[in-house]
Amino acid sequence: QKEVEQDPGPLSVPEGAIVSLNCTYSNSAFQYFMWYRQYSRKGPELLMYTYSSGNKEDGRFTAQVDKSSKYISLFIRDSQPSDSATYLCAMSTGNQFYFGTGTSLTVIP
Amino acid sequence: GAVVSQHPSWVICKSGTSVKIECRSLDFQATTMFWYRQFPKQSLMLMATSNEGSKATYEQGVEKDKFLINHASLTLSTLTVTSAHPEDSSFYICSAVWGREGTDTQYFGPGTRLTVL
Numbered sequence: 001q002k003e004v005e006q007d008p009g010p011l012s013v014p015e016g017a018i019v020s021l022n023c024t025y026s027n028s029a030f031q032y033f034m035w036y037r038q039y040s041r042k043g044p045e046l047l048m049y050t051y052s053s054g055n056k057e058d059g060r061f062t063a064q065v066d067k068s069s070k071y072i073s074l075f076i077r078d079s080q081p082s083d084s085a086t087y088l089c090a091m092s093t094g095n096q097f098y099f100g101t102g103t104s105l106t107v108i109p
Numbered sequence: 110g111a112v113v114s115q116h117p118s119w120v121i122c123k124s125g126t127s128v129k130i131e132c133r134s135l136d137f138q139a140t141t142m143f144w145y146r147q148f149p150k151q152s153l154m155l156m157a158t159s160n161e162g163s164k165a166t167y168e169q170g171v172e173k174d175k176f177l178i179n180h181a182s183l184t185l186s187t188l189t190v191t192s193a194h195p196e197d198s199s200f201y202i203c204s205a206v207w208g209r210e211g212t213d214t215q216y217f218g219p220g221t222r223l224t225v226l
Contacts (some may be wrong), residue, residue: 032214045217092213
């Protein structure tokens with residue numbers, strides 16, 4: 001079983017839609033949870049960082065962590081064409097990092 | 110804050126030559142840097158973990174003699190692809206670890222596209 005599971009998509013939504021991206025994990029030692037956005041031929045960009053269970057909001061983005069279910073989500077409200085990218089979840093024990101395979105998102109104007 | 114740069118952004122070389130890629134943390138010091146490679150439409154593949162002042166730790170299947178990593182200072186790590194061949198053509202990305210909110214997270218460079226002819 002992989003440490004981190006992420007649905008690769010692709011996911012295609014109309015502009016303005018709410019997007020939900022998800023990852024599950026198996027290692028209860030993960031303490032820190034991150035979401036990165038990667039545009040084609042660019043390095044990943046850190047979007048959100050969370051530590052505890054619950055929600056964290058930053059503009060149109062909300063990161064949600066449910067440690068009891070070992071499940072994290074990233075919600076994008078009012079999605080824009082510029083949100084079209086690959087989204088990677090990442091988790092850390094504090095010493096080791098694990099990445100999901102990424103979900104490809106296309107927002108159609 | 111937490112900006113990581115890579116140089117060059119794109120390099121084309123002949124088969125058999127060596128190519129050096131630099132990764133710099135511009136506004137913070139990083140004791141740990143990572144090197145990844147990524148093929149088109151595929152996920153990141155960790156190649157090695159680079160710690161300042163010590164030898165790099167390579168992932169299984171990565172040839173340490175082919176991919177030389179030097180972490181000479183707290184702001185610079187280099188990856189040298191020796192005797193490059195067309196199958197080494199890929200997108201190479203580094204990341205640097207920086208403390209944030211009491212712990213560490215990775216900040217990525219913009220990547221280097223290597224094309225070996």
